[in-house]
Amino acid sequence: MSSDLDIKRLHHDVALRLSSVGQRYTDGRQQIVEFLAGSPRPVGVAAIVKELPDIPQSSAYRSLGVLTQLNVTRRIAGTDDNGYYELSEDLVGRHHHHALCESCGRVVDIDSSSKLEKALTEAARIASEQTGFTLDAHRMDLVGLCRDCANKT
Amino acid sequence: MSSDLDIKRLHHDVALRLSSVGQRYTDGRQQIVEFLAGSPRPVGVAAIVKELPDIPQSSAYRSLGVLTQLNVTRRIAGTDDNGYYELSEDLVGRHHHHALCESCGRVVDIDSSSKLEKALTEAARIASEQTGFTLDAHRMDLVGLCRDCANKT
DNA sequence: ATTTATGCAAATCGTTTGCAAACCT
């Protein structure tokens, strides 16, 4: 099946990036990458160490640090000031955005579509002109209330 | 001049919201509100206590907490996991968005314009459908590099 | 007089770091 191949290819790509700067693709790092690959949304460090109990917090943070530097992973700052991690877009080849719940901190993916991209590209262009910001691949986080939190009100 | 009137009206509105829940509009709280009113962008707590030295950190946090609960202020989570505060849109009557620098954490305002709003409203609609999120007045944070950080590269 | 706000210091929580041991190559 293709997902099996994908994982192999993913590990291969990650290994390449690590070795290019003299870093090793250790078992713990592989576990983290694979876990992120299997998650439909960015995951917090708490969830990572819970799911991968033989990886202590400090190692998780350190690994995520080097992986993020090498652009293997990306860190999303949630509205709850926790870090959420996902594989970088150029590894998974899927452009997307995020919706952040301002009540519970949940982060979910918004898959890209041509209509959405068109709207956001235009928005990013205007915003960039006005602020002088470089909007790399127009990353955009929408802030609102997730369904659960909206229903609690 | 009109800004003088605006400030008076602002204080009046804030006082109203506070008193409606039995809270007092103390001098420290007035100072904070006035400082936020005078800033062109969301400000961090560090900046607040630096500019208003007779307000200790804990009081600043506590005041901002109640002001935010009453929707007098709003908290923006920066990419650096610090809290940045601004007056809420319904007090200042100016709809806007934010650009977050993913390198230095800086937060700047993006003034709204009809073209931008049109693009973002469309984006919010699509995203909302897909995620089930309620996108309150489509708040949207664009993440990229501010001019300073882009030049450092 | 009763409730609410303040100010200090201590606690908390996510995250980072120092250091010695374990691991690759």
Added chain:
DNA sequence: AGGTTTGCAAACGATTTGCATAAAT
């Protein structure tokens, strides 16, 4: 051997909280 990663515990920085005092109504 020589550099890298791990694991623990201690350090950190932003934010929160307990508690006794001060202020407002």
